[in-house]
Amino acid sequence: MAHLAHYKEAHPLPFVITHWINLVAMAILIISGLLIHFPVPISMGIARGLHIFAGIVLVINCLVRVIMAFFVRSAPTAGTRETVKDYKTWLPQKDNRHQGGAWVKYYLFMKKDHPLGAKLGVPQKISYLLIPILIILMGISGLCLWAPTAPSGFCQFFLNLVGGAMSMRIIHYFGMYVFIIFLFIHVHLATAEGNEPVKLMFLRKEHGGLVYDPDKHVIVGEDKMEHLEH
Amino acid sequence: MSEATANFGLVDALEARGISRRSFLKFCGSLAVAAGLSATAAPRVAMALETELENAKGGLFPVLWIEGASCTGCTESFAQIETPDVGKVVLELIALNYSDVLCAGAGHSLEAAKEETIQNGNYVVVYEGGITQGFGSNTLRVAMETGEEILVHAAENAAAVIALGSCAVNGGWMAAYPNPAEATGVSGILKKHSIATPVVNIPGCPANPEWLMSVLVQVLMMGGAEGLLAGDVPAVVKTLGLNDEGKPQGIFGETIHDNCERRGHFENGEFVYEFGSKEEELGYCLYPLGCKGPQTKANCGVTMWNNRRSWCIQAGSPCLGCCEANPNDPGDNWVEVNTPFYKRDRDLHIGDWFFRPTVVAAGLTGIVGAAILIHRFGMKKAGRMDGGADFEPIRAWDAKNPDRSIGQYEYSVMGDPVKMKAAQEEIAKQYEVAEEAAAEDEGR
């Protein structure tokens, strides 16, 4: 029994919803994107329609998620019901300070015990910070390929920057693999220490564990949540 | 020369060459289409042509057709149109004062005629081919002058330069990596020499002759000329509907894919995967064979080729994207961005390093996937899968820097079973209190 308690406050409902939308939109985008690149004898019209729809949903969802970070409160670490404005948990937190090396060592099996940290370990935090940027880049390159938006000055600027629509197409295609790689790493890290984080993220199912004090930055107890069992 | 022949009408002139009024009108119809109008505009075009020619009485703009570094394919394409060749006749009537390839004259006399035209001003240059700046511009010399000097000299005094063909627009295939001859297009050279003469870009390899005819007719007869004479560049740009890249928007505003006759098959997912297959016979969409139609802007599917007989995709070839040519970027030339022609993928390069996106990207994805798999086994073997390893009692950095410690370890219960037990009981009690309060609430 080593992990911290999993409380709903870590993932308030709005973020659970945006995360679900992320997941579904990404699945549609990758499948339809592959069908656009490697055409098979089924409807291209549907693949493209779904792709552009899911693409726009993904971009809007990403913007909504980032904006909500400034209004919605969430727990700064696992193992506590205290909350702060969510954006603070995206920035470097005191709990994470000096811990980057420890995380790398831990994941490389050069350190036996689990690093103390904030809601997100240092590697996870970095990958989550990159994701909105990547989504926006995919959105821009996608709009540059989309006939209704491609002639706009905005898209023409980016098309000229990369050397034309053909280059943009390949960059967009390349971006898909970057996303797939992120997904591999993300799902691995999210499940590497058991399925409890996933149940909390998707189903809001809480789970007992150690209690962390986000002000004192240490573990101060254990919540067994036995009351839930009877 | 009698009065009657001197004041001949356009239709008479055409009939003298065996061209009926009907084929003249058909020609005007295709000019209208090439210019992005509907074919029903044919009589309007015909009338404009006739009246302008009659009014002008030889006062029309002369045209100089100059060869740069070219294969003369655009000239060939223009000259190879089957008889009766309406376009060529009209162009002859306009005043084609100089053409390396088409003119009967040659040598000093032709060069002198060209120089005279330049000195007189108010002429239009049709420039075919790229400009090679490498090797001191010496890869092309005509009458002792380099291609670059010839263009600069002819352009300075011209009312407009029509850059004909993808090579003239941005260097075309000559500008493909590594571009040893430093090829570029007309716009690039004029910019380099700060020449403000307006440039009309008509890409294509070769450029469709009807596009040229349509632009010439508009420049010379349908109002564009007045703008040019007045030095009113915005008026010319407006007459021709030029876009940011100096291309007539009516011709180069939509993609091949937008006007493709196989588009229905594309939407239905009916594709040709192999030449010579049944699907090819059925006329399915050529997308999997590398068709560049979705990324290429030109109205080939509307104007078509060889007097509207057929065009690439109707003839069974995927579009190679020969009209891709960004005048501001020789690297964005159709050969570099569209090869391999028959593949959906293209090579990417960062500097001198070339790679296939699918190979590199799928390879990277595979490596990361394998690394994660190994890592998962490691996590399992280390017993971390079930909740992770036990927490460190103190951060390594804090242990080394107790005076600046992040954690306040006097409150920590880690590694102290007595404190831990007390804390656990404290938290459990909070739940009991809460439950009792809830039960009381219900009881009331």
Ligand code: HEM
């Ligand atoms: C992470 C998300 C995304 C992935 C994995 C993805 C993947 C792909 C792939 C593989 C292609 C095929 C490229 C080709 O070979 O031509 C494609 C095309 C395209 N994508 Fe995306 N894409 C994503 C996001 C977006 C977004 C956000 C938009 C728009 C807002 C978008 C719009 C498009 C368009 C318009 C095309 C061209 C479709 C066509 O040719 O008809 N994509 N995408």
Ligand code: HEM
């Ligand atoms: C491509 C789709 C996905 C994207 C873009 C994505 C993105 C994110 C982001 C940005 C977060 C940060 C927290 C937040 O937004 O509130 C997060 C958290 C999380 N994601 Fe995903 N995710 C995706 C798919 C998945 C999948 C497939 C799983 C599980 C199998 C998963 C499991 C989790 C978990 C458990 C967390 C919480 C992590 C923690 O707090 O330690 N995600 N995800």
Ligand code: SF4
């Ligand atoms: S053949 Fe080419 S241009 Fe025509 S529909 Fe197919 S992909 Fe588009």
Ligand code: SF4
């Ligand atoms: S269809 Fe494509 S390859 Fe053929 S002429 Fe037009 S742009 Fe060039």
